[in-house]
Amino acid sequence: MLRSASVIGTGSYAPKRVLTNSELERMVDTNDEWIVTRTGIRERRIADAGESTSDLAAAAAKAAIENAGITPEEIDLIIVATVTPDMFFPSTACFVQTKIGAKKAACFDVSAACSGFLFAMDIARQFIATGTHNTVLVIGADKLSTIVDWKDRNTCVLFGDGAGAAILRHRPGSRGILATHMGSDGSYADILYIPGGGCLHPVTPETTSEHSNTIKMNGRETYKQAVTSMLSAANISMAAAQLTSDDLKCIIPHQANLRIIEAIADRMEVPLERFLVNLDRYGNTSAAAVAIALDEANRTGRMHVGDTILLVVFGGGLTWASSVIEW
Numbered sequence: 645m646l647r648s649a650s651v652i653g654t655g656s657y658a659p660k661r662v663l664t665n666s667e668l669e670r671m672v673d674t675n676d677e678w679i680v681t682r683t684g685i686r687e688r689r690i691a692d693a694g695e696s697t698s699d700l701a702a703a704a705a706k707a708a709i710e711n712a713g714i715t716p717e718e719i720d721l722i723i724v725a726t727v728t729p730d731m732f733f734p735s736t737a738c739f740v741q742t743k744i745g746a747k748k749a750a751c752f753d754v755s756a757a758c759s760g761f762l763f764a765m766d767i768a769r770q771f772i773a774t775g776t777h778n779t780v781l782v783i784g785a786d787k788l789s790t791i792v793d794w795k796d797r798n799t800c801v802l803f804g805d806g807a808g809a810a811i812l813r814h815r816p817g818s819r820g821i822l823a824t825h826m827g828s829d830g831s832y833a834d835i836l837y838i839p840g841g842g843c844l845h846p847v848t849p850e851t852t853s854e855h856s857n858t859i860k861m862n863g864r865e866t867y868k869q870a871v872t873s874m875l876s877a878a879n880i881s882m883a884a885a886q887l888t889s890d891d892l893k894c895i896i897p898h899q900a901n902l903r904i905i906e907a908i909a910d911r912m913e914v915p916l917e918r919f920l921v922n923l924d925r926y927g928n929t930s931a932a933a934v935a936i937a938l939d940e941a942n943r944t945g946r947m948h949v950g951d952t953i954l955l956v957v958f959g960g961g962l963t964w965a966s967s968v969i970e971w
């Protein structure tokens with residue numbers, strides 16, 4: 645008998661430093677009007693030099709632990725989704741474990757770019773379903789400011805730093821996660837990627853001077869793929885849960901571009917008001933984006949116990965995922 649997995653607490657953390665569009669105007673050839681009309685982003689948060697991804701993740705985790713009303717010792721698995729790990733190894737999850745005192749947890753990271761949080765949630769769900777683990781801490785955390793080319797106006801205006809976390813556990817009487825979907829298409833790897841810094845093109849003075857250790861993106865193609873993939877992922881999970889968009893109290897999409905969210909709302913025929921949008925304040929924080937948005941929806945009362953919500957994401961890989969949850 646498989647057990648259901650419910651979200652029993654959420655938390656998030658955003659660094660204090662705010663980087664506004666008008667500050668970016670002084671860094672690259674851009675302007676507030678272009679950024680707002682093309683993306684919806686007004687400001688983003690930037691972590692201090694000494695603040696690592698595991699610091700952001702640990703702060704979000706502590707908030708989620710408090711929200712769930714558990715102790716760190718109850719956590720038996722930590723999964724961190726990130727593309728900006730503190731180091732290649734150990735995993736960022738191991739650093740988080742020490743920072744929050746979750747001594748009994750097994751720890752590993754997941755790499756699925758902006759889709760990472762939902763990939764990690766689905767992994768957590770399977771571990772809970774089979775009964776191997778009981779209390780799983782899932783975190784989406786990224787310090788994208790370290791992999792952004794601050795001279796490339798096509799990308800540097802889009803991204804920010806942050807972390808979001810959720811505690812998953814079987815809650816008797818709750819159906820929890822009703823349906824999920826994950827997908828990938830590696831043939832589009834080169835429309836959103838970091839070519840340098842891995843084993844294929846290791847860090848050298850040459851790769852560094854060419855900025856190949858920073859995000860490269862074909863914005864228009866990524867935009868098209870994002871709309872198509874997220875719509876399809878949303879429909880697959882809703883069909884599996886035998887629900888329609890009318891049944892959804894709140895939709896929490898990846899926070900990359902307001903126009904992408906509007907296009908999805910339009911095609912799903914759901915009013916934009918039912919979507920949680922916070923990219924105006926945080927920009928695109930990759931794996932953290934949907935996790936921060938989930939925490940915001942939880943803390944601002946956008947859904948209550950028994951409501952059904954949809955999370956849907958898209959990212960480099962390409963990767964995409966969705967999850968329909970009974971709250």
Ligand code: UT7
Binds near residue numbers: 675678866
């Ligand atoms: O998290 C992973 C998923 N990521 C995404 O989903 C991102 C998807 N893509 C997008 O959100 C949009 O494609 C962007 C916001 C990145 C770009 O918007 P766009 O409407 O697709 O603009 P574009 O790339 O077609 O560029 C239009 C113009 C170009 O100038 P020309 O060639 O028409 O003269 C760009 O050079 O805008 C120019 N441009 C800028 N101008 C001012 C590009 N970036 C900027 C900028 N400020 N920051």
